[in-house]
Amino acid sequence: DQQVKQNSPSLSVQEGRISILNCDYTNSMFDYFLWYKKYPAEGPTFLISISSIKDKNEDGRFTVFLNKSAKHLSLHIVPSQPGDSAVYFCAASTGNQFYFGTGTSLTVIP
């Protein structure tokens, strides 16, 4: 059973606008959450993370929001750039391992 879900397989956004990628999880024991970015024919690369004791973490154009009561996290990219076009995976951890979502393919249109 998928413990981490990304219900939108794809998302298209105009350059300069905001991209919002969503992720839901079922296990209330998850205490750390990450977002990874993946380009074709490459491995995923770490993007941004958030601890369960926080509800927001910001790094440049990327902000991750965590809503523990809703078991939901989101990644905001502002402003979106064509180089952001990639597959984005969210991941959640209880400590021993990370569980990954199925990914959302983001296309930023110039």
Add this chain to the structure above:
Amino acid sequence: NAGVTQTPKFQVLKTGQSMTLQCAQDMNHNSMYWYRQDPGMGLRLIYYSASEGTTDKGEVPNGYNVSRLNKREFSLRLESAAPSQTSVYFCASTLTVGSNYGYTFGSGTRLTVV
């Protein structure tokens, strides 16, 4: 360049053949992982090694074996390949199990079993 190196990058096997996927990291990480990525399934953990000398099963270990050869190297073996093992395989490493720094991934091995 520091990182995780996987070999081979591509492989085609016939059903029943065996092969070993190699992974090496040069970041002095203690923990290493093997994932498979399938369409609509995300990344699923096959096996992991929390430290040199230990290995543990992940979500989908059936049909695979692993060896933590030393601190740097973690191999994944398919003893008798099946078409269901067609996938992209990623090796990853991190400083320690439970580390919140995330993983460093290799670039993947695309395996096709016919």
